[in-house]
Amino acid sequence: MAALQEVDRPRTAARFKTERRGNVMTILAGGEWVLGVAEAHDAALRTLSFAGVATLEIDCAGLDRLDTTGAWLLMRTRRLATMAGIRTMWLDVPDAFKPLISTIDKECNGPPVGHLDDHGLRAFLERLGRAQMHFFAQAVSLLGFLGMVASETVATIFHPRRLRIPALVRQMEEVGLNAMPIVGLLSFLLGIVFAFQGADQLRRFGAEIFTVNLLGISILREIGAIMTAIIVAGRSGSSFTAQIGTMKVNEEIDALQTLGMNPVEVLVLPRMLALIITLPLLTVFANVMGIFGGALMSLFDLGISAPAFLRQLQGAVGPGWTFWVGIIKAPIFAFLIATVGCYEGLQVERNAASVGMLTTRSVVESIFLVIVADAIFSILFSFLGV
Secondary structure (H helix, E strand, O other), X not given: OHHHHHHHOXXXXXXXXXXXXXXXXXXXXXXXXXXXXXXXXXXXXXXXOOOOOOEEEEEEEEEEEEOHXXXXXXXXXXXXXXXXXXXXXXXXXXXXXXXXXXXXXXXXXXXXXXXXXXXXXHHHHHHHHHHHHHHHHHHHHHHHHHHXXXXXHHHHHHOHHHOOHHHHHHHHHXXXXXXXXXXXXXXXXXXXXXXXXXXXXXXXXXXXXHHHHXXXXXXHHHHHHHHHHHHHHHHHHHHHHHHHHHHHHOOHHHHHHHOOOOHHHHHHHHHHHHHHHHHHHHHHHHHHHHHHHHHHHHHHHHOOOHHHHHHHHHHHHOOOOHHHHHHHHHHHHHHHHHHHHHHHHHOOOOOHHHHHHHHHXXXXXXXXXXXXXXXXXXXXXXXXXX
């Protein structure tokens, strides 16, 4: 009932008056300086004349209530007087209002906020420099994380019992078995697209049969591995970041450290090993589904029967390195995806917005590193004649 009486109590209008004693001006503030009431004095306070004033006193003895709006109006008046070279002081501020006035006073003494020039050459160079410094700092931090993971991996090799087999199997199921439907579907459709586009171009030269060569070599050497890695980066890499980041927001990682458990050993190694084991298998599955899709397209569009398709594919691929080139890349891609995903998850701050931002960054960085690694592999294999 007392609370209702406080709400229903009629407001005392905010008021102020000025007194002059020689070169001293006193502002006597009274009533309720709160939102909805104090704004009425905005224009009057803004246009106060300080001509001939050497000292300004703001007497708050008559204040009944004060909120941020009222405190800011009084503080702005004081700041205008200070900018005019006038000495200012507070008088008889009630103890209940001193913390609010002190806070507003600190805010008003801060440097003014200016508008940045985002279109000039200097602003462009500043943004470029900040981006480069962020890139190098990120690279150094990631290298440090790699060193920590390598150290824990070596320790696990010498003490195999430290590896949590149930967690490893669970992650293999999540990143491998559960990813098969989307990987298989996209690879199947990609094989159809490659076969159709290749046949459309080779038909002009009467060389439709070489569509099989184009399909087999491109999928086994490049497309199967890199498309599987990109799909896994968007699916599993982002999941690593979101899961670990959410655990950090909920202080679960702090709890693990309090219990004497190593977060890298518990959270990172099972995910990394699971992805390194399953991504080559997913790549083989993607190769099979892509070639199967291309075979169906060749059958219905070009009339190439299954035995003829297989004979041509065997002649194009042969016993060489064509199949193994894609498989060799897969563990490296898996290592990059898992490393970036877990690293960004551990960098999450204690808020939900950071989880979303770093999850997005994890996917972008993973795909970027996968493509860079694929380019390096292509140059290396070309130099080796593979």
